[in-house]
Amino acid sequence: MIAQPFQYEAPATLQDAIGLLQKYGDEAKILAGGHSLIPMMKLRFATPGYLIDINNIPGLSSIQEENGFIRIGALVREAEVEHSALLTGHYPIFADSTRLIADPQVRNMGTIGGNLAHGDAANDHPAVMLALRARVVATGPKGSRTIAIDDFFQGFYTTALEPEEILTEIQIPIPPGHTGSAYYKLERKVGDYAIAGVAVVLTLDGNLVKSIGIGLTNVNPVPMRASRSEEFLLGKPLTDENLAQAGKLAAEDCSPSTDLRGSEEYKRDMVAVVLRRMVKLAAERAK
């Protein structure tokens, strides 16, 4: 399958890339790893007239710790996230989630910025970033702005990015002590998109939940925070009854559709099961 013809540009600076986005407007698409976009172009679900390849732009590929945040450049590949001691050391959730994303070849190309900017609720990093309460930095003609992750995913394949903006960085707070994190997705085969996935990041105060973030994968049209489950668990001990109730709330609040991966009912049940297990695992890791 071959994409519809398009013009290819590979600007060497962020300013040039933004200039091209301004010039070509809606006709242009950014190319990062290409592992969501190229398949869509081959199927002609996406038919951009201009492809702006941002891979030659320097400074978007590092992972650094600065001022209480880990800063991840948009072009950092999934394989680099998987093997980053800085990221997986602070947050094992990165090791859990990246190894479940597709396969090693896809992870060599796919970028963390593209995984979020695609705005696909089936992707795994949106839920992880919701759980981590990350911030996204977008750079456009007027400079950079920071977007809270809760404001980033706005609809089906729709994000807060303006057409002239490039996602340049993701910022994650360095965790306080007694923080644990975990991710699991149920899948039909290795590397498939999730039947249901749950990301959990929590901080404990003794036995009690001091703070918690829970994100859900592929059980809602838009990447979703399990807000009622989070609120319910805050300040409570992680007893089996409390975990069951938190799972039940998320199962009620999400909105999965019946498809080849399973029925709506099955997916709701699996959200409850995986949520319970991931909260438990995150809590073990927090000790």
Add this chain to the structure above:
Amino acid sequence: MKINVTVNGTAHEVEVEARTLLVHMIREILNLTGTHIGCDTSSCGACTILLNGKSVKSCTVLAVQANGKSITTIEGLATAEGLHPLQEGFKENHGLHCGFCTPGMILRASELLANNPNPTEEQIRWGISGNLCRCTGYNNIVKSIQYAAAKMRGDALPSTEPVFV
């Protein structure tokens, strides 16, 4: 568009359309047909090549994305001294039947061994999880990679006798 690529050590200037897939450039312009097309949807791994040393599925990469980079295909592995240890491993251990998946398997395994010269069986199986084989049942592929890993480390070679499981 004109792009410059180094393929198996030789520099080429190639004329491609922006939409030309890397796998088509390799097979149809450079006539290196050892790289196969299976699914054409980044699922099977038959089209795996090395791009600057990293294994990628060339059916999901544009040729223009390889501009200025180096490419290794299965044709680039053997040297004047003979087969690459992975090629030898697959040959000695019945690591292939029809051979359709083999070039992709070998290139993927070559990056795996470059990153991890002494992988466990589990790590090998995870490492080739993006490559499908419809013939072998994978056990002999794992054995082939273990054989190559031992050879590349300079260790004693494991037995090539068939294992019945």
